[in-house]
Amino acid sequence: MVVANQKGGVGKTTSTVNLAAALAQLGQRVLVVDLDPQGNASTALGVEHRRGVPSTYDALVDGQPLAEVVTVCPDLPNLSVVPATIDLAGAEIELVSVVAREGRLRRAIHGHPQVGSADALGEDRFDYVFIDCPPSLGLLTLNALVAGEEMMIPIQTEYYALEGLSQLLETVDMVRAHLNPDLSVSTILLTMVDARTRLSAGVADEVRQHFGDQVLKTAIPRSVRVSEAPSYAQTVMTYDPGSPGALSYFEAAREIAMKGARP
Numbered sequence: 001m002v003v004a005n006q007k008g009g010v011g012k013t014t015s016t017v018n019l020a021a022a023l024a025q026l027g028q029r030v031l032v033v034d035l036d037p038q039g040n041a042s043t044a045l046g047v048e049h050r051r052g053v054p055s056t057y058d059a060l061v062d063g064q065p066l067a068e069v070v071t072v073c074p075d076l077p078n079l080s081v082v083p084a085t086i087d088l089a090g091a092e093i094e095l096v097s098v099v100a101r102e103g104r105l106r107r108a109i110h111g112h113p114q115v116g117s118a119d120a121l122g123e124d125r126f127d128y129v130f131i132d133c134p135p136s137l138g139l140l141t142l143n144a145l146v147a148g149e150e151m152m153i154p155i156q157t158e159y160y161a162l163e164g165l166s167q168l169l170e171t172v173d174m175v176r177a178h179l180n181p182d183l184s185v186s187t188i189l190l191t192m193v194d195a196r197t198r199l200s201a202g203v204a205d206e207v208r209q210h211f212g213d214q215v216l217k218t219a220i221p222r223s224v225r226v227s228e229a230p231s232y233a234q235t236v237m238t239y240d241p242g243s244p245g246a247l248s249y250f251e252a253a254r255e256i257a258m259k260g261a262r263p
C-alpha cells in the first residue's frame with residue numbers, strides 16, 4: 001500500500017503509522033517502509049533513525065537486503081519498520097545514474113523473505129506493507145508506485161485539497177502504462193475533518209462524489225491527541241486508544257482489512 005500525495009501536511013505519515021499500528025493490533029503482520037528523508041514515520045513508530053542506522057537508503061541505493069535493515073516497533077511486536085535517515089535526501093539524485101532506478105524499491109521489498117503469496121509463505125508473511133512517501137513526485141515516490149499494488153491517497157479536507165490531485169493521478173496512469181500495470185488507487189482517506197466547518201463537509205462531499213467507493217466511509221477527524229502522539233514516539237493507537245482519532249483509524253483499518261478480504 002503506497003501512501004502518496006505530493007502535497008505536504010495532508011496526513012500521509014499520520015495515516016500510515018496509525019493504520020499500520022491498528023492492523024497490527026488486529027493481529028496482522030505489518031511492515032512500514034519509511035521513504036521520506038524526514039523520517040517522521042520512524043519517529044512516530046519509536047525506532048531510531050539517526051545517521052548511521054541501517055535504513056531505507058541502504059536498501060535502495062546500496063542494494064542491501066531489506067531483511068537486514070528492518071527493525072521492530074517497540075510497542076507492537078507485529079509491526080516491523082524500515083527507518084529513514086536523512087541520507088535518503090541524497091537518494092533522489094544518486095539514483096538518477098543507477099540502472100533500473102525506478103525498480104529498486106520493488107526489488108528490495110519483493111526480495112524480503114516474508115513478502116509474497118500466502119500459499120508460498122504461509123503464516124509467516126507480512127499481511128500488509130505500507131510505504132510512506134515524501135511530499136513530491138520524484139524518484140523516491142516513483143519507486144514506491146512501481147513497488148506497490150495499491151495506493152492510498154490521504155486528502156485533507158480543506159480548500160486546496162483537490163489541487164494537484166490531477167497531476168498525481170496522471171503520474172499513476174503513466175506508471176500503470178509503462179512500469180507497473182498492477183497499481184490501483186484502491187483507497188482514498190479523508191483526513192483532519194473538522195465537523196464544525198461547512199467547508200470541511202463540502203470538500204468531503206466533493207471527494208466522495210468524484211471518487212465514490214474508493215473513499216473509505218470512515219473519515220479521520222482533526223484531534224489534538226493524534227498530533228501529540230509522535231512527540232512521545234508513539235502512534236495515537238497506543239498513546240490514547242480511546243480518543244476519537246484512534247477510534248477512527250481503528251475503524252478505517254477494519255474497512256481496509258474487509259476490502260482486502262474480498263475475493
Ligand SMILES: Nc1ncnc2c1ncn2[C@@H]1O[C@H](COP(=O)(O)OP(=O)(O)O)[C@@H](O)[C@H]1O
Nearest residue numbers: 008009010011012013014192221222223226227
Ligand atoms: N487527524 C489529525 N488531527 C490533528 N492533527 C493531525 C491529524 N492528522 C495529521 N495531523 C497533523 O498534521 C501535520 C501533518 O500530518 P502528516 O501526517 O505529517 O502529513 P504528511 O505526511 O502528509 O506531510 C502533523 O503535524 C500531524 O500531527
Ligand SMILES: [Mg+2]
Nearest residue numbers: 012013036040
Ligand atoms: Mg510525511
